[in-house]
Amino acid sequence: MMMAAMKRALAAAAVLLATTLVAGGEEAKPELSRVRLAVGGKPALFYLPLTVTERLGYFRDAGLDVEISDFPGGARAVQALIGGSADVVTGAFDHTIQMQAKNQPIVAVVQLGEFPGYVLAVLTKKAQGYRSPADLKGLKIGVTAPGSSTQFMAQHLMVTHGLKRDDAYPAAVLYAPRAFIAEKPRTTQALVNALVRALKWIAPRSAEEVAAVMPSDYALGNAALYQQSVKTSLPIFSRDGRFSREAADTAYAVLKAFDPDVGSAKIDVAATYTNAFVEKAAAQP
Secondary structure, eight states, X not given: OHHHHHHHHHHHHHHHHHHHHHHHHHHHSOSOSEEEEEEEOTTSGGGHHHHHHHHTTHHHHTTOEEEEEEESSXXXXXXXXXXXXOSEEEEETHHHHHHHHTTOOEEEXXXXXXXXXXXOOOOHHHHTTOSSGGGGTTOOOOOSSTXXXXXXXXXXXXXXXXXXXXXXXXXXXXXXXXXXXXXXXXXXXXXXXXXXXXXXXXXXXXXHHHHHHSOGGGGTTOHHHHHHHHHHHGGGBOSSOOOOHHHHHHHHHHHHHHXXXXXXXXXXXXXXXXXHHHHHHHTOO
8 A cells, every 4th residue: 555655646746747847838938839020121131140040940949930021121011010910020220219209119129230231332334423422412322112221321321421330320120019029028039039049150150151051042143242242241240139228329319310200209219129038048058
């Protein structure tokens, strides 16, 4: 009888342990297994960390099936988010400020790029007459889409004659509605964990290694030029995903200078981003 009682006690303990382990696993499991992510111009080097995360399977490792919808420009990606056809967006930090001005609270949860890394290219036949941004007067400037971060850059360039590289202007980020973050914190954390893991993978890698991970069609038939472009762009990417208040204030100052909605609105810059999820991701092995 004593032996039978002991066996029953051991069995009960085993069941309790198994139940505890399952409960712990369920607690850490993302609320959503499938996440709809919108991006405007995924092949752009601006969004390279997103593609690295996808290609290396880091979303899958975090327990997520991420469906990426690529739109022609960041403004369209924002529309998808507000319209409900996307859960989160990989886009420009600018949008978090602009949407707050429209009473749409969206929050950036991880920074992928520390500065945009955009360039303004001039046609060869026009280049001889170009000396400064003042010479852009009367020219047609192509941007990815109206309302996109490339349009903001062009407008700011014309107003100020350009930013220095060390102004630390936040570039690509992952953002989501504040309600989504509050209701799906484990899903948000899983997304951030995957993206921070990709940033850590990129940081020590050579341009050759990073370019080799990207889809071959992104090179547009010129692998050597694409590899050189990756090499030039590597310094723009964040190493840990953290935001700084100074950089966020820079973005706000730029937008306030020429965006009338932002200029006339009361913006709480601290509410446009959070480092809470990045800090937890940093603690991951």
